[in-house]
Amino acid sequence: MSDRKRSTALALASALAAGSAVLLAAPAAQAAVIDVAYDCKTPIGDKSAVSPIDIKAVKEGDGYKLTMSFQKGVSSSPVELGKGAMSPSAVILVDGAEKASVPVSGPSNPEAIPANTPIKITDLSGTYKPKKSGKVTFTAGVLTIKALGTTTTCTPGNSPKPSLELDVTGAGSGGTQSGGSAGGESLPQTGPTDSALALGTLGGTVLLSGAAGVLWLTRRGQRARS
Numbered sequence: 168m169s170d171r172k173r174s175t176a177l178a179l180a181s182a183l184a185a186g187s188a189v190l191l192a193a194p195a196a197q198a199a200v201i202d203v204a205y206d207c208k209t210p211i212g213d214k215s216a217v218s219p220i221d222i223k224a225v226k227e228g229d230g231y232k233l234t235m236s237f238q239k240g241v242s243s244s245p246v247e248l249g250k251g252a253m254s255p256s257a258v259i260l261v262d263g264a265e266k267a268s269v270p271v272s273g274p275s276n277p278e279a280i281p282a283n284t285p286i287k288i289t290d291l292s293g294t295y296k297p298k299k300s301g302k303v304t305f306t307a308g309v310l311t312i313k314a315l316g317t318t319t320t321c322t323p324g325n326s327p328k329p330s331l332e333l334d335v336t337g338a339g340s341g342g343t344q345s346g347g348s349a350g351g352e353s354l355p356q357t358g359p360t361d362s363a364l365a366l367g368t369l370g371g372t373v374l375l376s377g378a379a380g381v382l383w384l385t386r387r388g389q390r391a392r393s
Contacts, residue, residue: 240285
């Protein structure tokens with residue numbers, strides 16, 4: 168292999184390695200599954216239950232689609248709830264750069280729920296459109312369950328910590344939305360798919376810069392031999 172080809176190959180390998188390093192080091196949004204202790208007011212008396220809550224955000228237009236997931240059932244019914252008999256909704260509390268309440272809702276139960284069995288809540292979703300720029304947190308708020316003409320209200324009783332922390336840019340502020348808590352500019356990284364796209368774009372930028380560097384090194388080598 169000639170010296171020129173060897174130099175080009177080494178430079179390209181270095182550029183690829185740099186791109187991989189940036190992919191690994193790119194910041195992500197801070198997220199955690201938080202145990203929420205719900206105190207529920209039901210038609211048959213007070214009940215309590217703890218459910219791990221996960222909140223994710225995916226960039227959509229000028230806002231974010233929030234998804235609130237329950238990993239355990241809360242409350243229960245003394246009678247069987249037939250398919251589609253239960254309708255859940257909740258509120259996600261936003262704090263930090265701005266304070267807001269985002270209503271989220273989800274589909275009814277896809278299968279019948281036996282009597283005296285913890286009610287599994289379907290994933291709840293809603294849209295958050297930031298008005299101010301900065302770091303915000305998302306925390307589980309009040310959960311409402313409607314079934315068979317009754318309403319059960321469940322309030323977090325343990326002052327749960329935020330399930331998600333995210334850097335956002337408010338409407339009209341301009342600039343690039345950024346996800347994560349680490350410093351520096353970054354693209355939104357709020358969910359598995361969104362993170363992969365953001366990382367892929369960031370890595371592509373580095374690889375393009377590396378390719379330009381390879382061309383520059385090659386041309387410089389050619390000039391040196393002239």
